[in-house]
Amino acid sequence: MKQPLLRYPKALVLLFTVLACLSLRTVTAQEIRIVTEELPPYNMTLNGQLTGMSTEVVQAVLKEIGVQASIQSMPWARAYDIALNAENVLIYSILRTPQRELLFKWVGPVAPTHWHLFAKPGSQIQLNSLDDARQYQTATVKQDAGEQYLQSKGFTVGKNLQPSNKYTYNYEKLKSGRVDLWIANELNALYLVRQAGDDPTETLVSALSLPDLGGDNGQNMAFSLKTPDALVERFRQGLQAIRSDGRYAAIAQKWL
CATH class of the missing domain: 1.20.5 (Single alpha-helices involved in coiled-coils or other helix-helix interfaces)
Structure with missing residues (x-):
C-alpha cells in the first residue's frame, strides 16, 4: 500500500x-528588470554603453551570481516610479534615506556620495544652516534624494525648489544665474562642471555641506517590494562576495 x-x-x-x-x-x-539614470560618474552612457562605478559594481554582482539582465537608463522620476510599482525591478544608484526605507528591499551600498548645496563663487550667499537657504531658489532633480530631502525639511517645489529632469540642466541654471543654489552630490557636480569645460574651483563653491545625506554607504542597489526575498538575498550575497574578494575595491579605485 x-x-x-x-x-x-x-x-x-x-x-x-x-x-x-x-x-x-x-x-x-x-x-528581472534593472533601471538607472544618467548620474556620472556612477552611471552614465559613453559611446552607447552604460558604464560608471555603480554600473560596474552591478555588473560584477550579476556575473558573480550568474544572472543575465539588461540595464535601462532613463530619467530618474520614471525609473523611481517603475521601481516603486512594478515586480522584480532592481534600481541603482539610489540613496538610502529614511523616507525610502520601507519603500524598497535594500541590497546594499555600491558607491559613496557626499551632498552639498552649491553656489557660484562671489555670490555672497552665506549659509550657516539649512534654514538660511529657504530664501533662495535651489535647483533639484525630480524625485531624487536631494529634492526629497529638502521637501522633508519644508522646502516647496515652485516656491524655493526648481526641479529639472537632468543634472546637467541644474549646473546650467546655476551658472546662468537662473537659480541661487544647486543641491547635488559632490562627485556628480564636479564631473558635470568639468564636462562643461569649466574649472570647479572657479565656478562652484560649497555653500553648505549636508552630512546627513549620503556618506560612504550612500548610493545603493534596491529591489521593488514586489520581488521575492530569495532573489534579493541572492543579490546581497553576490554584493558581499565582490566586496570580500577585492573586486569592489578595484572598481572603486578606478573611479574615485
Missing part, C-alpha cells in the same frame, strides 16, 4: 527546494 507523502518529510523538503529554485531561476532569467 502506498504511504502518504507526509510520512516522508525529507522528500517534501527536497520537492519544495527544487520548486523554489525553479521559480527563482525563472524570475532571474526572464523577468
